Amino acid sequence: MRYLTAGESHGKQLTTIVEGIPSLMPLTKENINESLLRRQKGHGRGKRMQIEKDLVEIAGGVRHGYTLGSPIAMVIHNDDFKHWVDVMGEDPIDTDQKIRRTVTRPRPGHADLNGALKYGHRDIRNILERSSARETAARVAAGAVAKTLLSNLDIKIVGYVREIAGIQAEEYPEMSMDDRVKVSEASPVRSLDSKAGQKMMDAIDKAKKDGDSIGGVCEVYIEGMPAGVGSYVHYDRKLDGRIAGAVQSINAFKGVEFGLGFEAARRNGSQVHDEIAWDKENGYYRKTNRLGGFEGGMTTGMPIVVKGVMKPIPTLYKPLQSVDIETKEAFNASIERSDSCAVPAAAVVMEHVVAFEVAKALLEQFPHDQFPKLKEALDAYREEIRCF
Numbered sequence: 407m408r409y410l411t412a413g414e415s416h417g418k419q420l421t422t423i424v425e426g427i428p429s430l431m432p433l434t435k436e437n438i439n440e441s442l443l444r445r446q447k448g449h450g451r452g453k454r455m456q457i458e459k460d461l462v463e464i465a466g467g468v469r470h471g472y473t474l475g476s477p478i479a480m481v482i483h484n485d486d487f488k489h490w491v492d493v494m495g496e497d498p499i500d501t502d503q504k505i506r507r508t509v510t511r512p513r514p515g516h517a518d519l520n521g522a523l524k525y526g527h528r529d530i531r532n533i534l535e536r537s538s539a540r541e542t543a544a545r546v547a548a549g550a551v552a553k554t555l556l557s558n559l560d561i562k563i564v565g566y567v568r569e570i571a572g573i574q575a576e577e578y579p580e581m582s583m584d585d586r587v588k589v590s591e592a593s594p595v596r597s598l599d600s601k602a603g604q605k606m607m608d609a610i611d612k613a614k615k616d617g618d619s620i621g622g623v624c625e626v627y628i629e630g631m632p633a634g635v636g637s638y639v640h641y642d643r644k645l646d647g648r649i650a651g652a653v654q655s656i657n658a659f660k661g662v663e664f665g666l667g668f669e670a671a672r673r674n675g676s677q678v679h680d681e682i683a684w685d686k687e688n689g690y691y692r693k694t695n696r697l698g699g700f701e702g703g704m705t706t707g708m709p710i711v712v713k714g715v716m717k718p719i720p721t722l723y724k725p726l727q728s729v730d731i732e733t734k735e736a737f738n739a740s741i742e743r744s745d746s747c748a749v750p751a752a753a754v755v756m757e758h759v760v761a762f763e764v765a766k767a768l769l770e771q772f773p774h775d776q777f778p779k780l781k782e783a784l785d786a787y788r789e790e791i792r793c794f
């Protein structure tokens with residue numbers, strides 16, 4: 407199972423191709439649109455999100471509400487393209503226009519300067535169009551297909567905000583999965599803690615007023631995974647490693663933690679490892695879940711709990727100093743529009759990139775071309791480990 411995306415932020419459309427989804431799995435565009443609309447919500451986003459209404463067009467791989475087993479092609483049109491036809495069109499333009507529209511001022515914290523150096527573009531627009539987190543809409547579409555697969559296998563996944571600008575949401579280890587989904591959906595910052603949520607919104611408003619930006623921490627929580635998915639036998643089969651890579655690949659993410667994460671460095675082993683218990687009904691379980699659902703690159707059967715750190719948005723109304731790549735003169739970057747905080751949206755992105763890695767690992771472990779056979783194999787494995 408793999409996916410590719412294509413498309414520029416202000417170009418015509420984003421395209422996603424997902425390969426490896428078994429046949430005979432129920433899938434509709436509503437499954438995908440629900441995820442896309444969730445990604446667009448959240449306090450702190452800029453004017454662009456008022457222009458876009460992300461809706462998917464399924465262009466291949468699905469017929470009459472079921473997957474065919476062939477690649478699934480999905481298209482999301484950029485409504486903003488109509489304002490950028492001259493800038494983003496594929497036809498050549500005259501030199502005067504080209505010079506007028508060339509972006510030569512790299513923003514600190516974005517991909518602008520390194521991308522220009524690497525690809526030899528003297529127009530930074532050629533970098534920023536693709537490095538923009540607009541691409542995360544296409545990744546959410548791929549993740550929504552994976553989420554649909556997981557949900558049909560009784561595996562639930564949700565992403566929400568744990569922290570914005572140092573304001574932490576309280577931890578609710580006993581909170582049910584359904585409540586996590588409900589509460590995070592209801593909150594404009596997707597936090598499970600309404601008091602902290604209000605403070606987070608105030609912090610976002612203040613950052614915006616000050617022309618600044620803020621980051622935070624997202625968490626993804628997964629229930630229903632049996633123990634033993636992933637593998638310890640090779641570095642690239644460790645599922646926690648793959649999830650970490652996927653989370654780190656989200657625009658502006660700077661770190662990943664499972665369970666206690668970095669806090670584990672400060673505790674003794676007795677306060678970190680999760681003791682093993684057994685009962686007849688459920689088989690093995692853990693009394694705690696401090697390791698966030700992983701040992702040896704494999705799931706433990708406890709919920710997967712993974713956090714990702716998002717840095718503040720690089721494009722600032724309050725300008726940072728940079729250097730023009732043509733004149734080499736120092737300048738203070740000024741901008742037209744940007745998000746001031748995209749952590750709530752990033753929590754949805756994180757949920758979907760993690761969903762993809764989990765679904766991919768399941769299909770590697772239980773390779774089936776037909777979805778009902780995958781379900782049967784997974785259910786048989788669940789029973790096998792319950793009775794182990």
Ligand SMILES: Cc1cc2nc3c(=O)[nH]c(=O)nc-3n(C[C@H](O)[C@H](O)[C@H](O)COP(=O)(O)O)c2cc1C
Nearest residue numbers: 516517537539657658659720721744745748751752
């Ligand atoms: C949902 C989302 C929205 C974002 N919105 C913006 C934005 O409006 N302006 C901006 O400069 N960066 C934004 N970013 C972050 C940049 O895309 C990111 O910093 C850039 O691609 C450079 O990559 P890096 O930060 O991972 O090094 C956003 C990121 C996400 C996940």
Ligand SMILES: C=C(O[C@@H]1CC(C(=O)O)=C[C@@H](OP(=O)(O)O)[C@H]1O)C(=O)O
Nearest residue numbers: 454455537538539540543657743744745
């Ligand atoms: C378009 C999206 O996010 C964009 C990500 C982004 C960036 O630089 O990463 C910059 C902004 O775009 P624009 O320059 O058009 O205002 C965000 O709106 C989206 O999430 O769909």
